[in-house]
Amino acid sequence: MKVLAISGSLRRGSDNTALLRALAEETPDGVEVELWDGLRSIPPYDADDDVSPGPEEVEALRRLVRESDAVFFATPEYNSSVPGALKNALDWASRPLATNAFRSKPVAVVGASAGAFGAVWAAAELRKVLAAMGARVTDVELTVGHAGEKFDEQGNLIDDEVRLTLREGLETLLAEATPVAAAA
Amino acid sequence: MSTISETPTGIPTGTFVADTVHSTVTFEVPYAVATFRGEVPQFEAELVDGRLNGAARIASISVKEENLEAHLLSPEFFDADRFPVVSFAGDLERLDDDRVKVEGEITIKGVTKPATLEGTIVGPAVDHFGKTRVGLRLSTVFDRTEFGINWNMPLPTGEPALADDVTLTAELTLVASEA
Numbered sequence: 604m605k606v607l608a609i610s611g612s613l614r615r616g617s618d619n620t621a622l623l624r625a626l627a628e629e630t631p632d633g634v635e636v637e638l639w640d641g642l643r644s645i646p647p648y649d650a651d652d653d654v655s656p657g658p659e660e661v662e663a664l665r666r667l668v669r670e671s672d673a674v675f676f677a678t679p680e681y682n683s684s685v686p687g688a689l690k691n692a693l694d695w696a697s698r699p700l701a702t703n704a705f706r707s708k709p710v711a712v713v714g715a716s717a718g719a720f721g722a723v724w725a726a727a728e729l730r731k732v733l734a735a736m737g738a739r740v741t742d743v744e745l746t747v748g749h750a751g752e753k754f755d756e757q758g759n760l761i762d763d764e765v766r767l768t769l770r771e772g773l774e775t776l777l778a779e780a781t782p783v784a785a786a787a
Numbered sequence: 788m789s790t791i792s793e794t795p796t797g798i799p800t801g802t803f804v805a806d807t808v809h810s811t812v813t814f815e816v817p818y819a820v821a822t823f824r825g826e827v828p829q830f831e832a833e834l835v836d837g838r839l840n841g842a843a844r845i846a847s848i849s850v851k852e853e854n855l856e857a858h859l860l861s862p863e864f865f866d867a868d869r870f871p872v873v874s875f876a877g878d879l880e881r882l883d884d885d886r887v888k889v890e891g892e893i894t895i896k897g898v899t900k901p902a903t904l905e906g907t908i909v910g911p912a913v914d915h916f917g918k919t920r921v922g923l924r925l926s927t928v929f930d931r932t933e934f935g936i937n938w939n940m941p942l943p944t945g946e947p948a949l950a951d952d953v954t955l956t957a958e959l960t961l962v963a964s965e966a
Binding site: 699700701702706707734740 | 856
């Protein structure tokens with residue numbers, strides 16, 4: 604099973620990217636976490652360029668999402684909302700809406716921020732955007748406030764409680780990604 | 788033509804199967820300032836000795852915009868991947884003249900609740916091919932939020948754009964099975 608991990612931050616020392624690296628350390632056997640590093644290369648969304656196939660980097664993201672069983676997001680919060688680069692990437696990924704790569708895809712959203720609230724509003728907005736795209740938004744909730752205190756200087760997660768919640772979040776996401784017999 | 792007998796509740800006995808070309812399953816829900824309507828064209832229904840069974844394949848949902856269809860199939864609405872069928876089963880009963888009701892259970896998005904369909908019956912009558920047909924027009928109102936369909940969007944007034952109460956209507960032409 605493959606989980607695509609998407610960080611909403613481009614910053615080299617990003618707490619959110621560090622959170623996803625820690626997530627990769629928590630994977631059970633048979634599960635692979637791939638950290639997406641293509642956010643910076645996604646061009647600004649332009650409906651004039653929204654043709655099939657789309658820009659190469661966009662098609663690569665769409666392909667990666669389709670090949671993945673689930674997607675795990677970690678997002679910072681800019682002005683009480685989702686960072687523009689991440690929203691832009693999702694706007695591309697959501698096209699065409701009726702058949703987009705995220706449709707019915709199980710997703711989890713967590714967030715980390717330097718402040719006390721741990722990107723809680725950005726996470727809520729990101730869940731809203733993903734639901735509108737047709738994703739299967741799971742109940743995973745993890746907001747990491749005062750994120751600077753949760754990692755060491757090398758960016759390793761040193762907070763056991765956060766690590767445990769992260770692992771539980773991954774388990775919840777994997778349970779949603781496991782095929783279930785359709786109900787009548 | 789064989790003689791049609793009736794159940795104690797005034798419904799023709801025997802097996803009648805929906806002629807889906809001449810039947811429709813539709814839904815309507817108040818949206819903003821008007822009523823939004825859609826159809827679920829793929830379904831099956833049968834009436835057996837007064838027992839009505841119906842199942843509609845939600846993936847076939849048809850509205851006037853494909854993106855909206857996709858939204859209705861998504862986890863925010865019917866979650867058609869996981870819950871592909873909306874079904875109903877109940878006992879048809881004649882009230883008076885042509886008025887009927889069906890008390891039974893409806894299953895939407897994996898949630899089963901009691902439901903009563905009300906409407907009218909026409910026939911049984913023999914058609915121009917010699918087949919015996921029964922017509923039923925039945926509808927019920929359900930609160931979508933009781934079935935986990937909670938999506939909404941606030942209007943500028945703060946009121947929700949989409950109503951909770953959805954009217955489901957089945958207009959069925961049922962044809963007697965050959966014995």
